[in-house]
């Protein structure tokens with residue numbers, strides 16, 4: 154990729170950043186060494202790896218074939234193939250924390266995932282496996298560990314998820330977001346505080362483009378409401394309840410997720426309200442148009458809102474989750490860059506205070522500036538570069 158953000162294909166032809174084949178690696182050339190990636194279950198387990206690939210650059214994509222091992226039909230398959238990266242689907246169950254007959258089927262899927270990954274690796278011998286976590290990553294990581302293929306693992310959250318905890322036995326280097334996260338890993342494992350990688354497109358969004366997509370004229374402050382890669386029912390209910398009150402003070406762009414999109418976008422005739430299930434290539438422009446953001450506190454969103462300096466209001470996902478989003482959100486709030494709201498957690502402001510807080514911030518540009526300023530002390534844009542340096546340590550010398 155050159156400094157203008159354009160890529161060059163194998164014949165040296167320049168490609169625009171909006172070209173779907175920008176990371177194109179689908180041309181088969183078996184003589185090139187293979188680098189494998191794994192992870193999935195949500196966008197948060199895929200998008201950060203694109204930030205690492207951006208830093209490895211077009212030279213790397215010319216010299217290496219890339220393969221992503223994920224669950225067939227999962228969100229990772231769509232994101233990765235959209236980026237022109239080869240995808241291999243593996244059977245992957247869910248890791249449930251309760252008894253269910255489905256656990257038996259999922260255990261079978263899990264073991265067949267290990268066998269399939271072993272067979273794939275034996276045949277194709279990748280030089281390295283980069284794991285972005287999520288349960289689907291466990292089988293390939295175990296297979297790589299058994300075959301002595303080096304594994305670099307990256308965890309985006311303050312504390313590791315179950316997949317990362319299992320994977321660390323097979324991992325050569327564990328990359329973490331914050332220095333405070335190191336305490337969750339055993340002594341003897343090489344742990345590197347790299348930060349979280351963010352895909353470069355995120356910094357290339359244009360406000361005017363975002364306003365155009367939403368059909369807004371930019372005279373009123375814009376609130377972006379987003380629920381992570383899958384949408385968020387609780388946030389959607391909040392917006393349904395308070396939409397008219399909020400629309401009296403601001404325009405709203407709302408990423409609803411697929412499940413709620415019908416219910417919310419059927420009422421799209423509200424003036425100043427624009428809803429879509431998911432923003433794909435437009436997302437950086439949509440983010441650039443936002444003056445303030447109401448969001449889940451997945452680690453991916455947290456870093457992207459941070460490096461683009463957005464005043465942020467979080468409703469962490471807690472139902473059925475291990476509490477990672479609450480810890481991410483609190484980490485940001487303690488450092489003064491976000492406000493955290495929750496229905497049940499007594500340590501947070503209640504949702505009944507949220508509409509008022511958003512209206513106050515929308516009407517006060519100085520307050521928004523004060524809220525956004527300390528972000529640069531919490532996150533940084535070098536996560537991808539830091540991880541790319543570690544990746545290079547493991548590549549055969551003549552290929553780097």
Ligand SMILES: CC(=O)N[C@H]1[C@@H](OP(=O)(O)OP(=O)(O)OC[C@H]2O[C@@H](n3ccc(=O)[nH]c3=O)[C@H](O)[C@@H]2O)O[C@H](CO)[C@@H](O)[C@@H]1O
Pocket residue numbers: 195196197198200201309310379380381382383408430431432433436449450451452453454455457470477478481
């Ligand atoms: C339900 C679940 O397990 N959530 C986890 C998941 O978050 P999840 O994937 O839901 O959310 P994240 O905030 O981490 O990532 C969302 C990603 O989606 C992208 N985006 C979002 C909206 C949109 O319209 N278009 C778009 O491209 C954002 O740019 C971002 O990169 O992984 C995170 C990182 O491991 C964890 O912290 C979360 O706890």
